[in-house]
Amino acid sequence: MTRNLKTLWPIDDPNYFYLQAIEEYGAGCHVKVNGRGEMLMMGSYSYLGLNGHPRINQSAQAAIDRYGTGTHGVRLLSGTLEVHRQLEARIAAFKQVEAALTFSSGYFANFSTIACLVGRHDTVICDKLDHASIVDGCRLSQARFVRFHHNDMEHLERCITSPEATGRKLVVVDAVFSMDGDIINLPEVSRLCRKHGAWLMVDEAHSIGVLGKTGHGIEEHFGLAPDCIDIKMGTLSKTIPSVGGYIAGTRELCRYVSHESRAFIYSAALPPPAAAAALAAFDVIEDEPERVARLHDNVAYFAARLTSAGLSFLDSTTAIFPIIFGEDYRAWDMGTYCQMHNVYIQAIPYPIVPKGTARLRAAVTAAHSHADLDVCMAVIQDAIKHVVARA
Numbered sequence: 093m094t095r096n097l098k099t100l101w102p103i104d105d106p107n108y109f110y111l112q113a114i115e116e117y118g119a120g121c122h123v124k125v126n127g128r129g130e131m132l133m134m135g136s137y138s139y140l141g142l143n144g145h146p147r148i149n150q151s152a153q154a155a156i157d158r159y160g161t162g163t164h165g166v167r168l169l170s171g172t173l174e175v176h177r178q179l180e181a182r183i184a185a186f187k188q189v190e191a192a193l194t195f196s197s198g199y200f201a202n203f204s205t206i207a208c209l210v211g212r213h214d215t216v217i218c219d220k221l222d223h224a225s226i227v228d229g230c231r232l233s234q235a236r237f238v239r240f241h242h243n244d245m246e247h248l249e250r251c252i253t254s255p256e257a258t259g260r261k262l263v264v265v266d267a268v269f270s271m272d273g274d275i276i277n278l279p280e281v282s283r284l285c286r287k288h289g290a291w292l293m294v295d296e297a298h299s300i301g302v303l304g305k306t307g308h309g310i311e312e313h314f315g316l317a318p319d320c321i322d323i324k325m326g327t328l329s330k331t332i333p334s335v336g337g338y339i340a341g342t343r344e345l346c347r348y349v350s351h352e353s354r355a356f357i358y359s360a361a362l363p364p365p366a367a368a369a370a371l372a373a374f375d376v377i378e379d380e381p382e383r384v385a386r387l388h389d390n391v392a393y394f395a396a397r398l399t400s401a402g403l404s405f406l407d408s409t410t411a412i413f414p415i416i417f418g419e420d421y422r423a424w425d426m427g428t429y430c431q432m433h434n435v436y437i438q439a440i441p442y443p444i445v446p447k448g449t450a451r452l453r454a455a456v457t458a459a460h461s462h463a464d465l466d467v468c469m470a471v472i473q474d475a476i477k478h479v480v481a482r483a
């Protein structure tokens with residue numbers, strides 16, 4: 093087993109750039125890494141630059157003073173604190189629904205909610221590029237599991253109306269696809285679900301704080317009513333600088349899931365500082381709308397720089413930029429070059445993405461300045477000269 097892992101992942105290689113320890117991570121976009129000095133962070137999902145925000149830190153510290161650092165119990169028994177209730181009410185207000193329910197991770201929120209909404213005689217339908225936590229939840233549910241071609245609405249309709257789609261029908265999609273950065277066609281997915289009586293669940297891991305003029309997510313982006321989605325899922329670990337996940341929707345939904353989801357019932361509640369940090373972060377997003385505006389400006393700026401350099405970033409219109417280099421070794425060499433030149437950007441190889449589409453994946457945040465993005469571009473272009481052009 094050990095030998096196999098080492099063959100797959102050359103962890104003793106000094107150029108191995110995964111699992112690096114970051115020594116210091118402040119509010120900006122520069123980090124100290126592994127004794128190698130300061131690097132420009134282009135691989136973080138801190139889309140609004142909220143990590144280390146004084147108000148959020150203070151909220152976490154106050155929660156430690158009041159509750160300590162752990163919950164020592166699952167939510168249904170001794171683990172529910174006032175701060176969990178406040179956080180869930182805050183998420184529900186942010187997403188304009190009746191209620192919300194938090195989990196110890198976004199992974200669990202997807203995995204476990206799907207598995208308790210559909211079962212053996214039902215059908216669950218996903219986009220081909222949905223996140224692994226959705227796929228794993230579908231498998232766990234034992235429902236008939238169908239995947240439609242990425243963002244292909246005709247294929248989705250065929251899957252929903254197929255005679256083989258029996259029982260309850262649940263459609264699950266990412267709002268923003270985490271490897272490609274493009275956005276699901278929500279108006280059409282929602283219309284098809286309503287027309288054919290399917291439930292719709294949307295994962296907003298990369299959409300909260302990013303999509304919509306005020307960062308409220310995908311409904312705001314498309315100008316749709318809040319009830320166009322039945323189950324709104326999100327994480328507290330990306331724009332929100334904490335850990336955990338949630339689902340939001342009707343009171344009935346949250347009550348049902350809180351008594352059916354094994355990840356909710358059998359896993360300890362969110363630690364108090366994590367819950368309090370998340371609670372304050374939703375307030376900060378609404379109180380500091382200039383952060384969302386800065387993010388959108390940076391996304392447009394970086395997209396224009398990549399386009400003028402002739403680099404493809406697929407159909408991304410969000411803060412995730414997949415810069416395609418094809419073979420794994422090429423993306424790997426590009427990533428190594430960038431890391432050696434103090435730009436923290438990761439190569440994404442197969443099997444995380446389809447064979448032949450290995451990429452560098454840059455994430456732009458509100459904490460970057462145009463000058464930071466220029467530095468990143470310059471290093472990528474140098475890397476192309478040294479790595480790709482010479483291959």
Ligand SMILES: Cc1ncc(COP(=O)(O)O)c(C=O)c1O
Nearest residue numbers: 197198199223270297327329336
């Ligand atoms: C689209 C998507 N959904 C769910 C998750 C899981 O969230 P968490 O890291 O909070 O468990 C991720 C995390 O990478 C994600 O990208």
